[in-house]
Amino acid sequence: MYQTKAYAAESATSLLESASIPRRDPTDKDVQIEILFCGVCHSDLHQVRDEWKSVMPTVYPVVPGHEIVGRVTSVGSSVTKLKPGDLAAVGCMVDADCTCAECQADRENLCPSGVFTYNSPDKHGTAPVTYGGYSNSIVVDEHFALRVPENLDLAGTAPLLCAGITTYSPIKRYGVGPGMKVGIVGLGGLGHMGVKFAHALGAHTVVFTTSPGKKEDALRLGADEVIISRNEDEMQKHAGSFNFILDTVSAPHDINALLGMLATDGNLTLVGASEQPMEVSGFSLLFGRRSLSGSIIGGIAQTQEMLDFCGEKNITADVEVIPIQKVNEAYERLLKSDVKYRFCIDMESLKTA
Numbered sequence: 001m002y003q004t005k006a007y008a009a010e011s012a013t014s015l016l017e018s019a020s021i022p023r024r025d026p027t028d029k030d031v032q033i034e035i036l037f038c039g040v041c042h043s044d045l046h047q048v049r050d051e052w053k054s055v056m057p058t059v060y061p062v063v064p065g066h067e068i069v070g071r072v073t074s075v076g077s078s079v080t081k082l083k084p085g086d087l088a089a090v091g092c093m094v095d096a097d098c099t100c101a102e103c104q105a106d107r108e109n110l111c112p113s114g115v116f117t118y119n120s121p122d123k124h125g126t127a128p129v130t131y132g133g134y135s136n137s138i139v140v141d142e143h144f145a146l147r148v149p150e151n152l153d154l155a156g157t158a159p160l161l162c163a164g165i166t167t168y169s170p171i172k173r174y175g176v177g178p179g180m181k182v183g184i185v186g187l188g189g190l191g192h193m194g195v196k197f198a199h200a201l202g203a204h205t206v207v208f209t210t211s212p213g214k215k216e217d218a219l220r221l222g223a224d225e226v227i228i229s230r231n232e233d234e235m236q237k238h239a240g241s242f243n244f245i246l247d248t249v250s251a252p253h254d255i256n257a258l259l260g261m262l263a264t265d266g267n268l269t270l271v272g273a274s275e276q277p278m279e280v281s282g283f284s285l286l287f288g289r290r291s292l293s294g295s296i297i298g299g300i301a302q303t304q305e306m307l308d309f310c311g312e313k314n315i316t317a318d319v320e321v322i323p324i325q326k327v328n329e330a331y332e333r334l335l336k337s338d339v340k341y342r343f344c345i346d347m348e349s350l351k352t353a
């Protein structure tokens, strides 16, 4: 075991602060990575503040961060995927049983014994729970390390590991492409990636936003149209017309109004993860034979596919790079929907924290 620097919160009401955490010495199957950039996901904020306590209570201290890119510093003797000096990435998962039906079907994200990158019981016993990417290094099984296309900007690549795959996976599952009218609800970290993917795949892409000030950006990011979701008239014009809607909103909101936007057999997939229950009227689903579903990140093979797709199309997240000392401020800005469109921590700043 060795110690590495990190940023951790001691309780649901504490700020994130400099800390030292243990990492395991790499085993034969492990890759050790020096972390260069880590994206700031709204899930980090939810978990630091214990906002998912009924589903996944936070164990403190918590070290968030699951949008990790860095450089491989060492590999175990049986590792074949990566070598020292390579760029590598880690997303939301660091372990799974790799034997269950879900894992066999390349859906480690649905494995009942999956281990999240932070705040999951640590199978290796290095600490009570896993610690995430707001740190200078990480050690993971090679299966959960991804290859990074060399042509992409690294800071803009980090958010692909959660915001990217979480939007790419349902967009692929529902066959988003030419001839489809697709809505993306909420223009934040996930939402802006959803817009880029839906546009790149050739769908007519429409953003639903509560922030009129984001309209120009939405169009620049690839949207064909923008709807201010709090404007009844604008909503009415599009009622019953969408084939697919991806809802990335991080707080309680009116899901029935969005379901009413779907055409016959349309689907709304929820990826936003507010802990509060939502009221769904049966009639929102009955009329138009509509469906409502959820989706959580994506499997490792699909994450690699998404990274390779981004490499080919030169797609990265729009990031505001911050030093780690600004992360608490960044959380406050997230709560005000004031992010364009992902904060990404330059981990060099942690060396002097």
Ligand code: NAP
Residues within 6 Å of the ligand: 040, 041, 042, 043, 044, 046, 162, 163, 166, 185, 186, 187, 188, 189, 190, 191, 208, 209, 210, 211, 214, 248, 249, 250, 251, 252, 253, 270, 271, 272, 273, 274, 295, 296, 297, 334, 335, 337, 338, 339, 341
């Ligand atoms: P984010 O950057 O904060 O973006 C969320 C956006 O939702 C905001 O920019 C805002 O967009 C909109 N919004 C916020 N509050 C709203 C409200 N009260 N009513 C309507 N719209 C509102 O967050 P993120 O990192 O993209 O994450 C979004 C959610 O997805 C979080 O709950 C996160 O935990 C969850 N998540 C889920 C998965 C998964 O696997 N399912 C993975 C990652 C994250 P506008 O200003 O455009 O309205």
Ligand code: ZN
Residues within 6 Å of the ligand: 041, 042, 043, 044, 066, 162, 163
């Ligand atoms: Zn995330």
